[in-house]
Amino acid sequence: MNINLTIIGQAIAFAIFVMFCMKYVWPPITGALAERKKKIAEGLDAAERAQRDLLLAQEKAVENMRESKEQAAAIIEQANKRASQLVDEAKEQARVEAERIKTAAQAEIEQDVNRAKETLRKQVATLVVAGAEKILEKSVDQAAHAQLVDKLAAEL
């Protein structure tokens, strides 16, 4: 237990270890610690941001869904309206066509009737002349009596 050179040797060793530690041990390790701290902070930040983004996206998705539903409903309604319109139009067209066909048929019938009447009138005239000829037992000048016969035929 004597004070001797060891005291100086120990001081030198101490100084060397401290300097070594200061140069090669402390800075890299504390640097890594600081870097990790930063990384963790960034990670937490990113997580929070992602969560916020997710929430936002969910809201957006719900909004989109709602909008598309509305749109779909509008389209369906429009289609329904258009369909009934088409049906109405078709009905109207059919009605008009039927009217037209009916009119045409009536006109044709009338025409046929007229034609038949005409034919009948002509035949009646001939018949009348033939009858008259028979009655008079003599030939009647057809040309001379045509005016009379025509007048008779028109009265039929």
Next chain:
Amino acid sequence: MASGTVTSSEYISHHLTNLTFGSHPEHGLGFAKTAVEAAEMGFWAINVDTMLWSIGLGVLFTWLFSKVAKSVTAGVPGNTQNFVETLIEFVEDNVSSIFHHKNALIAPLALTIFVWIFLMNTMDLIPVDWIPYIAGQMGIHFMKVVPTTDINATMGMALSVFGLILYYSIKMKGLGGFLGELAFQPLGKWMLPFNLFLEIVGLLAKPISLALRLFGNMYAGEMIFILIALLPFWIQWVLSVPWAIFHILVITLQAFIFMVLTIVYMAMAHEEH
């Protein structure tokens, strides 16, 4: 107990003597063969065991920590890195809570003090006879394995800290400021001699208390282990085991106290007051 021919007091003094190398006035250069011879060598002798064990443990510390520092990653740390980081964060917490100036030296200084002293103290837990016995078989007569039970080791560190106290006091406050602090506090300039006396005693007490506290605790602990070793071998564990468990606390606490006081002294050296 080494052998039957050794008395208790011889055994104790044997275990408390360092392996001293130096120049003896009569026997010339060589290892001291007795404690008395070691004392006669005076200042110009060196305790080889203290130096070897302390430097060996210091190298262990720097090797382990620089190995981690080389492969350090900010990602997921391995077991060793985790352990080293825990220590570093512990020291950093202590430093940042006590020392509020910018100085790149203080934290590594504190870390070195804590880990190195802890390792040196831990040698105390190795049963007191093992290493001296092996050394004795190899022809080395004295072998004290706990460097902190050597006043030279603790005083060497304390004086280094004292040097840093003086250096930073003068650097931060100027020579005038430092001397003024010694002369004009606490009682003003009319009590200058009294102030000077008080402050210088206070200043000198710092390294001495640092050195003696550590030395005293470890020396006493070692002494108890040696005394326990004098008991019959089958009963030793009854005392040595509880004492060793208690000593784990002392070991850590003393390393911690040395570190914290160093930080406090450094902070005081940096502050005007």
